[in-house]
Amino acid sequence: ETGVTQTPRHLVMGMTNKKSLKCEQHLGHNAMYWYKQSAKKPLELMFVYNFKEQTENNSVPSRFSPECPNSSHLFLHLHTLQPEDSALYLCASSPGLDHTGELFFGEGSRLTVL
Amino acid sequence: GQNIDQPTEMTATEGAIVQINCTYQTSGFNGLFWYQQHAGEAPTFLSYNVLDGLEEKGRFSSFLSRSKGYSYLLLKELQMKDSASYLCAATDSNYQLIWGAGTKLIIKP
Numbered sequence: 584e585t586g587v588t589q590t591p592r593h594l595v596m597g598m599t600n601k602k603s604l605k606c607e608q609h610l611g612h613n614a615m616y617w618y619k620q621s622a623k624k625p626l627e628l629m630f631v632y633n634f635k636e637q638t639e640n641n642s643v644p645s646r647f648s649p650e651c652p653n654s655s656h657l658f659l660h661l662h663t664l665q666p667e668d669s670a671l672y673l674c675a676s677s678p679g680l681d682h683t684g685e686l687f688f689g690e691g692s693r694l695t696v697l
Numbered sequence: 698g699q700n701i702d703q704p705t706e707m708t709a710t711e712g713a714i715v716q717i718n719c720t721y722q723t724s725g726f727n728g729l730f731w732y733q734q735h736a737g738e739a740p741t742f743l744s745y746n747v748l749d750g751l752e753e754k755g756r757f758s759s760f761l762s763r764s765k766g767y768s769y770l771l772l773k774e775l776q777m778k779d780s781a782s783y784l785c786a787a788t789d790s791n792y793q794l795i796w797g798a799g800t801k802l803i804i805k806p
Contacts, residue, residue, distance in 0.1 A: 623799075625797055626796040628793075682792045
């Protein structure tokens, strides 16, 4: 148990579907992140939220839409995805943004786009 | 550009010692992290080095040389449960994390 919970753990969707990934942290952290993890590639930072405000969007296509209603919850809304979007999507949290402390990761949502 | 290099895969024997190397090129430097990730699980924090030298934590040690842009993770008395991917990440001058692609470590009996 890492304190960061992601649902669903596995998701299969067609290119025309709309689905959402959910992340919840019970660590009292202020910063939350979405990462994409593809096989044999470095983690790709997608979005960063600090105190519910989006502080970073790393040129992510608009078919990925984040939402952060409060400091404990983070969503990633998915629509009209492409097969190359199939990957493990990891949520993480940290006390602040300075990255001198560890990130706490969820176990990820494995997404397959058909 | 900013870059992290680490071997893609390594194999070692149970009970032995293995060293996983990581070299980094970043715009400024504010520390280096190692994370462990078992298949299908969350990455978990192993170590953070910001000063030169070796830091030991049980069977795991992490070394940093800032002048060489180099770090390694040393795993002693290997156990089967150490089979995992090991991720190296450096923090640049803007406190952004730059990640390596990970090293898959296979432990054989």
